[in-house]
Amino acid sequence: MKNMEGQKVPNVTFKTRDGDAWCDVTTDELFKGQKVVLFALPGAFTPTCSSSHLPRYNELAPTFKESGVDRVICLSVNDTFVMNEWKKDQKADNITFIPDGTGAFTDGMNMLVNKEDLGFGKRSWRYSMLVNDGVVEKMFIEPEVEGDPFEVSDADTMLKYLNPSAEKPKAITVFSKPGCGHCARAKSALENAGLGYEEIVLGTDATMRSLRAVSGALTTPQIFIDGEKIGGADELEVYLNSAKSAAA
Structure with a gap:
């Protein structure tokens, strides 16, 4: 070479x-x-x-x-x-x-x-x-x-x-399941905030056991951002509002 x-x-x-x-x-x-x-x-x-x-x-x-x-x-x-x-x-x-x-x-x-x-x-x-x-x-x-x-x-x-000072995108994962209204709300909130995410769909990409193993929860959605467990759609909205206020 x-x-x-x-x-x-x-x-x-x-x-x-x-x-x-x-x-x-x-x-x-x-x-x-x-x-x-x-x-x-x-x-x-x-x-x-x-x-x-x-x-x-x-x-x-x-x-x-x-x-x-x-x-x-x-x-x-x-x-x-x-x-x-x-x-x-x-x-x-x-x-x-x-x-x-x-x-x-x-x-x-x-x-x-x-x-x-x-x-x-x-x-x-x-x-x-x-x-x-x-x-x-x-x-x-x-x-x-x-x-x-x-x-x-x-x-x-x-x-x-x-560009050593470049701000990298956040690593966001959403555990969801088909037909879940709260999952749709969470994904919409992320999209409105301009944040990309990876979606792991229970029954297709993972099982409920997998969700319980990584989050300790049995409800969807479960959102993780940069290794931090955020929780469901309500907790995500609090997180996003807090981030928005901090940036203002």
Whole structure:
């Protein structure tokens, strides 16, 4: 692996699929005149990529944009059909997915590695970079050790470099169940406050036993914010009103 800071990104045309049509996307379209965060990973649908790497970038994408970034790109040596399906599966609408199917861009970045031992063939080493007008300003390259290290190419490390004082979105989880009016009220209150949240639906994503284990309660909704148990819809309204008053 080679650090490419201060150099231009490779000149590549990516073959992408938009609906039923093929669409060529060039590196000029992606990088020219723009500030771009790109993170590259070994493969779509793989464990670390799906559970940690991609979700956090998707979550922090609005914060990156508030910090002057024009777009956040996820790149992998996969074809466009796989990348499009992965985007749908992950609901990662804040991210631009780029398929480097032939590995041309990854090879030009000196990040193409052989993963034949896993049956993958040639894939990208895991890294992230900040690109200004087509020139690499900063790269975070995972250490060259055995396995699939994930230590420095994460979204939080990149955001800390780009804007150390950036305010990150709150981590909010709502335990709910279908047909629950109080759940609908709580979700509406969060949306009106401009707060994103993850919803865990009992009977689909978790059981009542799971709810009792984490909250000690048997009623829904149960809301958690940044690791703190808020409680139900009434307690959430008190929390939001308190936060609003403190910010006034």
